[in-house]
Amino acid sequence: MRTLLDSIGFMGRRDFVDDPSAPAANSVVPSVVAIVRRHNGSILLIHKTDNDLWALPGGGHEIGESIAETVVREVREETGYDVEVETITGTYTNPHHVMAYDDGEVRQQFSIAFRAKLIGGKARTSKESSEVRWVRPEDLERLNMHPSMRLRIQHALENRDAPFIG
């Protein structure tokens, strides 16, 4: 459920993939997503307030932190859980995927996906996440999710020898 606090933090976002009408990118911010699983295999997901889609927790790198610290901070902020980074499952840097925000920023996709281990905390929502849920792989299809996010989950579940590079 959306709260007043959520609404204050709300900022609209639209994704464009291979779309000739997409605005030109004017920004690149290295970002992360985290694949966190419970013992039963279910995956930690959030219902995002910025685009109303389900997604892996994650967000943009900030000056002053390492990329592993970005993963830990974003997962804690968006889900309430504490994690440790384990490995990289892929990079997603398609220049033909851009995200247009209400403030005029048009960010080119630049995301690194990490597998991370749950070490503590408990679920809570945030201004960026109206729901936090553990989802079984077989239930992913029912959720409204961007294809690029589905792909990152798929690559992580494949347990590849080496990270996907895209």
Added chain:
Amino acid sequence: MRTLLDSIGFMGRRDFVDDPSAPAANSVVPSVVAIVRRHNGSILLIHKTDNDLWALPGGGHEIGESIAETVVREVREETGYDVEVETITGTYTNPHHVMAYDDGEVRQQFSIAFRAKLIGGKARTSKESSEVRWVRPEDLERLNMHPSMRLRIQHALENRDAPFIG
């Protein structure tokens, strides 16, 4: 040997690592380095014009390209060789390592190291590289090289199961 063209493109750079007197970072640009080896195991290195050190070829990501395209472009620009990206050998995002440029930019380290395969081209220098050389691992010690660059080479030569995350 430095040429007139090299001099025009010259921009000084100083690295600070864990140095309390370092200027505060004001920029993050995702960057890459490439580890390219010949059949005999020697590694492709350049003598950099910006800091007069030996290094793996590489550089900053530009809007409009994927990260693999950054690797291919930078290796071609700095060495004359054509490569294909194979895998990620590590990330290097220590917030206490910053690079101060003459124009006031203070860039926080944010580098992804890739193993790449030689597929063509031939050696030539550039405004960023006054020498291009294949160096045997046992000869690395003799070259003047930043410790953070040595570490990336070391990790790549270790053939780890998973990328180093730092």
